[in-house]
Amino acid sequence: MTKITYIAFDGTPFEVDAENGSTVMENAIKKGVPGIEAECGGACACATCHVYVDEEWTGVVGEPEPMEEDMLDFAFDVRPNSRLSCQIKVRDELDGLVVRVPERQG
Amino acid sequence: MSSITKTDILIIGAGPVGLFAVFELGLLDLKCHLIDILDRPGGQCAELYPEKPIYDIPAWPSISAQGLVDKLMQQIEPFGPAFTFNRMVSGVEKLGDGSFRVTTDESEVFEAKAIVIAAGGGSFQPKRPPIPGIEEYEGKSVFYSVRRMEDFRGHDLLIVGGGDSALDWTLNLQPLARRLTLVHRRAEFRASPDSVNRMFALHEKEQIGFQMGQVTGLKGENGELRAAMVKGPHGDVEIPCTRMLPFFGLTMKLGPIADWGLNRHENLLPVDTEKFQTSEPGIFAVGDINWYPGKLKLILSGFHEVALMAQAAKRYISPGERIVFQYTTSSTSLQKKLGVAG
Known part of the structure; x- marks a missing residue:
């Protein structure tokens, strides 16, 4: 199991033990993290599961693929550490990952 | 007033569930007219993820979302459904005989004996x-x-x-x-x-x-x-x-249907699981837009819902008529409607 911490916009932390191979978005939905909407259900088609990856983790998590970059155009307040959480697959190296939920989704 | 388009059933939303409703209603001799805000059939399947494979359509181990839409269009072709694209429904009015008059955002007028709301997550609107x-x-x-x-x-x-x-x-x-x-x-x-x-x-x-x-x-x-x-x-x-x-880009909103006076469960329309009828007799809701205990937002569930809804819509329109339950595999009358009778 890989530990992931989501920090809601109001600062409330949500911790989950995520299964490897699942997505950061799926675990947020299961846990009911406020502010992660995932309107399209994980098809990389809507940009409503936008998160900021904690600066210490951006290197490990990696850069978005071109398709995800395109979708990020539709997100709100996109920053260099923006990712769509449906496109981040949970794996051992992400144990301890921290992501922050933006003020609002698109 | 501009000319009125008359049909048996007005279907709001031309996604996979709205499309399959044409089939089930067609077997019961009901003609359908579909209205959609998009410029083509398929709803979310066509707009959001046309190339994504879907794995939970029975007998299709894997089919692309657009592929599913194409197959559905082929399947309902014998029933000659009419389509009006790039339009959002705005108002509804129940007429004295239990039929409905529906207007669009471009002031077109439709009259239908029953309405089927198959609007999924709502109508696509600019974000x-x-x-x-x-x-x-x-x-x-x-x-x-x-x-x-x-x-x-x-x-x-x-x-x-x-x-x-x-x-x-x-x-x-x-x-x-x-x-x-x-x-x-x-x-x-x-x-x-x-x-x-x-x-x-x-x-x-x-x-x-x-x-x-x-x-x-x-x-x-x-x-x-x-x-x-x-x-x-x-x-x-x-x-x-x-x-x-x-x-x-686009997002989905319930739109003017929210003001139709139908009972709502958040942004969804509660229905019973026998008729899939909303709080207004003659207005049915199928697919992702409806809600009932145990509801799953699956295309599969939507297909089941339209089969039952079609029976209820037929009874609403022709109260006294006996509906004979038939299989497409064996009924020559159904096969005639499908254009495959030998």
């Missing part, structure tokens, strides 16, 4: 960019679509976005605008390479401006825009403009 106070400019100096190009002549125009809509309108409105600036978050574009090249060519000739960044604020009075604040890679920039066109 509003999250800019504080943008509401007060909407419809006055901020627009999400171009109805008449002439309306933009002589204006200082700001177009926001990096997709085909943003690029196409940049190219089309450049000759009319007094000045045109395109704002996009990054230097890469999602639009067709040809449009991107033509846009860069205009930029090189200094016929348009290009600013990398995101619009963070608007300046103006009484809904009339004067400038937009853009957060760029080198800090904030103020761009003078009198009209703004943001193209941020």
Whole structure:
């Protein structure tokens, strides 16, 4: 199991033990993290599961693929550490990952 | 009043569930007319994820979303459904004989003996960019679509976005605008390479401006825009403009159906699981838009729902008539309707 911490916009932390191979978005939905909407259900088609990856983790998590970059155009307040959480697959190296939920989704 | 289009069943939403409703209703001799806000059938399958494979359609271990739509169109072809695209339903009125009159946002009028709402997550509408106070400019100096190009002549125009809509309108409105600036978050574009090249060519000739960044604020009075604040890679920039066109894709909203007086469960329409009827007799709801205990938002569930709903709709329209339950494998009358009778 890989530990992931989501920090809601109001600062409330949500911790989950995520299964490897699942997505950061799926675990947020299961846990009911406020502010992660995932309107399209994980098809990389809507940009409503936008998160900021904690600066210490951006290197490990990696850069978005071109398709995800395109979708990020539709997100709100996109920053260099923006990712769509449906496109981040949970794996051992992400144990301890921290992501922050933006003020609002698109 | 313009001419009235008459049909047995008006289906709102031409996604997979709305399409299959044509089949089940067609077997019971009910003619269908579908209305959709998009410009083609398929709903979310066509608009959001046409190339994604779906794995939980019975007997299709894997089928692309567009592939499913294509197959459904083929399957309902024998019933000759009518389609009206690029329209949103607005009002509904129940007539004395239990039928309905429905109007669209373009003032077309439909009369149907029953209504099937198969609107999924709601109708696709332009996404509003999250800019504080943008509401007060909407419809006055901020627009999400171009109805008449002439309306933009002589204006200082700001177009926001990096997709085909943003690029196409940049190219089309450049000759009319007094000045045109395109704002996009990054230097890469999602639009067709040809449009991107033509846009860069205009930029090189200094016929348009290009600013990398995101619009963070608007300046103006009484809904009339004067400038937009853009957060760029080198800090904030103020761009003078009198009209703004943001193209941020589409989102889904329940829309005017919310005002039809139907009982609601958040943004969903509660139905019973025998008829899939809403709180208004004669108005049915199927697929992702409905709610009942145990509801799963699956295409599979929507298909089941339309089969039962069709029986109920038939009974609503022809109360006394006996409905004979038949199989397509063995019924010559059903096979005749499908055009496959030997």
